[in-house]
Amino acid sequence: MKRAWEYDYEFFCDAIPVRDRTDLIQWDNLLEGKFLEEARQMLETGKGAWIKPLPESKAPYSKMLGAISSMRNMGYDVQEADRLIPEAFRAIDEDRLIDLQIINARVFKALAEAPKIESHPYWSYTVYNSFEQYAQSVKFQEYPEYRLPGQDALFEKVHAGWLGEIIGSALGTAVEGFKSSRIWEVFGEITEYVKPPETLNDDITFELALLEAFREKGYDITSEDIADKWVGYIPFAYTAEEIALNHLRHGIYPPESGYVANPYREMIGAAMRAAICGALAPGNPRMAAELAWRDGCVSHHNNGILAEVFNALIVSMAYVETDMQVILDKAMRMIPRDSEFYSVLAFACQACSQSRDYRQAWELCEEKYKEYNWVHAYPNLAAEVVAIRFAGNSFERAMTILMMAGQDNDCTGGPIGHAYGVMLGLDALDDKFVAPLRDQLDTYVRTMESQSITSLSKKTTEAILKYN
Structure with missing residues (x-):
């Protein structure tokens, strides 16, 4: 099974910056003075949550893949979330926004419930809480x-x-x-x-x-x-x-x-x-x-x-x-x-x-x-x-x-x-x-x-x- 970090790393390695850009940063129409919070949140929880160009550099970024890989880095078993990745990309390809919303929620549920991997190197270090x-x-x-x-x-x-x-x-x-x-x-x-x-x-x-x-x-x-x-x-x-x-x-x-x-x-x-x-x-x-x-x-x-x-x-x-x-x-x-x-x-x-x-x-x-x-x-x-x-x-x-x-x-x-x-x-x-x-x-x-x-x-x- 292909893991989140592998998808993520592929996007990262394949992305190519563009020379001679003169475009301005666009924070969801903020340059026009509009705080479109609800609209932005809808975009973030839809297709844009899986792959979206950054407002500044236009590099591709996936907040969902980042979430899954980060939990894995912290010593949690994220296989359940990993299994949902292909389904999410299929939903994007087929424009099934309703299904995608559910998949996104299920990914975060899987991360919240992810069991700790006791043997993971992360847990060999001290965790600082205060x-x-x-x-x-x-x-x-x-x-x-x-x-x-x-x-x-x-x-x-x-x-x-x-x-x-x-x-x-x-x-x-x-x-x-x-x-x-x-x-x-x-x-x-x-x-x-x-x-x-x-x-x-x-x-x-x-x-x-x-x-x-x-x-x-x-x-x-x-x-x-x-x-x-x-x-x-x-x-x-x-x-x-x-x-x-x-x-x-x-x-x-x-x-x-x-x-x-x-x-x-x-x-x-x-x-x-x-x-x-x-x-x-x-x-x-x-x-x-x-x-x-x-x-x-x-x-x-x-x-x-x-x-x-x-x-x-x-x-x-x-x-x-x-x-x-x-x-x-x-x-x-x-x-x-x-x-x-x-x-x-x-x-x-x-x-x-x-x-x-x-x-x-x-x-x-x-x-x-x-x-x-x-x-x-x-x-x-x-x-x-x-x-x-x-x-x-x-x-x-x-x-x-x-x-x-x-x-x-x-x-x-x-x-x-x-x-x-x-x-x-x-x-x-x-x-x-x-x-x-x-x-x-x-x-x-x-x-x-x-x-x-x-x-x-x-x-x-x-x-x-x-x-x-």
């Missing part, structure tokens, strides 16, 4: 002598961080969802935007919601506070965040919102929104990690949250350290060695040490994690390690490596770009990346559809100073 459990297993890096710089100097770091993140996200949205070899075939090595940059994506959305909660309560914010902002500000989401948002609207709050019936709970979604947690805790890795955990458990669990913690640690330390490889090493020491997520970081480091260049190292990682959906945290965080190891302290080189790795590379370019921006400052961001943005951030966050990057940076700086 921040307290995590914090007891690591020793946090401390910077007792660090003091926040003055307002102007802090603003420059914050501004460079946001610019670095928005550049990384904009670079990635044009090529996300494609295999590395396909990107090489079409573009060669990417060193600049491959299409006019856009900022209308789902990566920064959730960071803006957290920032609003933080502006009200500072470091006292809870996961429920963050969840409330999601419900109020965010009209729709995808994968783990979509399920969590639906839970929240029906009164199921964190941590249950991130865990219950959420097969996507170890995908990249939490890690993609980590930068704000590190930015709000400059030079304070423990607080950055705690903010990331409070945020992560709204939609994720265990390794999915640890991936967010890892990225938040990197951004927090970028305010103090001056070498990105040192930051990477210290961040890894704050990830529990008995977690499966740590094994991913360690494998990526080993791949780097035995490879002559980043392309060879990435090929090892890509092969190792080919059974994971390209939106999963593991291949993407492995790509981050490869990028930092081979880019050193070069923002541009790090972005190139992340773009060439493929996968969900707007979600890796964003937080890693933020960290490089903070550490290196505005002078390290080439004008070829900055100027096309025109200091503009477009989102689909309610009341924040358009703002300047400068104003966002000022708002973030003010929030940091208010509570420090």
